[in-house]
Amino acid sequence: MNAALITGASGQDGSYLAEQLTAKGYRVVGGVRDVARARDALPSYLRDVVELIVWDMSDLSSLQRVIATTKPTEIYNFAAYASGAAMFDDPLGMADINGVAVTRILEAIRAVDTKIKLCQASSREIFGEALASPQTESTPPNPRSPYGAAKLYADSMIRIYRRRYGMYACSAILFNHESPRRGVDFVTRKISREAARIKLGLAQELHLGNLDTQRDWGFAGDYVHAMWLMMQQDKADDYVIATGEAHTVREFCEVAFAHLGLNYRDHVREDAASFRPSEPVPLVGCSAKARQDLGWEPKVSFRELAHMMVDADLRDLRASTN
Incomplete structure (x- = not known):
């Protein structure tokens, strides 16, 4: 039986991957900071399936013990300080957990069993304000935040260990990926939740920043499937995972509100205090390499994603108010 260790297993990406791997017959171990939380x-149907253990990213000897005890064939690392509005919070902690800690994982694998495969969840934030669009695996990195810089360091160490020690280590350069499990501090979930609240008469307005900001949004479940495909190849490599489509925050609002029979113009307000200029070029990824090498392509469209998120928030809010 294949065994997977998923760090950050209770988060958006980790939970979708745990769901997919258990369906494939994997034994799944979730490495988390707080087991009870x-x-x-x-999701309730995963609580008796995923074995949760304490995962201390700051302690190399602890990581070695966990890996030696659980004996995974694959490790997926989602454990990281949050992106979004928190990308500049605690830059020292960000550097350690999002960057240096990946080196600890690599060292722990090297000490326990170099046959264990590792997939690192990287980020399009390594490109920062790119000078060309779309961004590919060969786009020069130019991080603009501590978050992006830490992810870039982790990617560099992945490549170094792959070349130096022949380890199966790869980075998935994930562009924005959303779902009903996305945190409410991210703009897509903020839109879907507030649209549902307005529909139910629980709110009247939604204040956002620049509505013309563009992003490449995909479904988290599609993206973690791409990471699994990366781990099934004969040779480890890094891949951009993206839809290749750029959409504005305004478009997301339009689709989300229209799904509920609402006109976003009646409820969404641009907040001058939160307004940031749009990037010089669209932040959109080219996943041609993943499509060719892995046979991967996103299944959930932009419109379907927005509808999925709105429907989930509407169900949750109705349940909580009844």
Whole structure:
């Protein structure tokens, strides 16, 4: 039986991957900071399936013990300080957990069993304000935040260990990926939740920043499937995972509100205090390499994603108010 260790297993990406791997017959171990809290955060049908253990990213000897005890064939690392509005919070902690800690994982694998495969969840934030669009695996990195810089360091160490020690280590350069499990501090979930609240008469307005900001948004479940495909190849490599489509925050609002029979113009207000100019070029990824090498392509469209998120928030809010 294949065994997977998923760090950050109770988060959006980790929970979708745990769902997919258990369906494939994997034994799934979830490495988390707080077992009790993580169990509550997991979908109910995963709580008795995923074995949760404490994962201390700051302690190399602890990581070695966990890996030696659980004996995974694959490790997926989602454990990281949050992106979004928190990208500049605690830059020292960000550097350690999002960057240096990946080196600890690599060292732990090297000490326990170099046959264990590792997939690192990287980010399009390594490109920062790119000078050309779309961004590919060969786009020069130019991080603009501590978050992006830490992810770039982790990617560099992945490549170094792959070349130096022949380890199966790869980075998935993930562009924005959303779902009903996305945190409410991210703009897409903020839109879907507030649209549902307005529909139910629980709110009247939604204040956002620049509505013309463009992003490449995909479904988290599609993106973690791409990471699994990366781990099934004969040779480890890094891949951009993206839809290749750029959409504005305004478009997301339009689709989300229209799904509920609402006109976003009646409810959405641009907040001058939160307004940031749009990037010089669209932040959109080219996943041609993943499509060719892995046979991967996104299944959920932009419109379907927005509808999925709105429907989930509407169900949750109705349940909580009844």
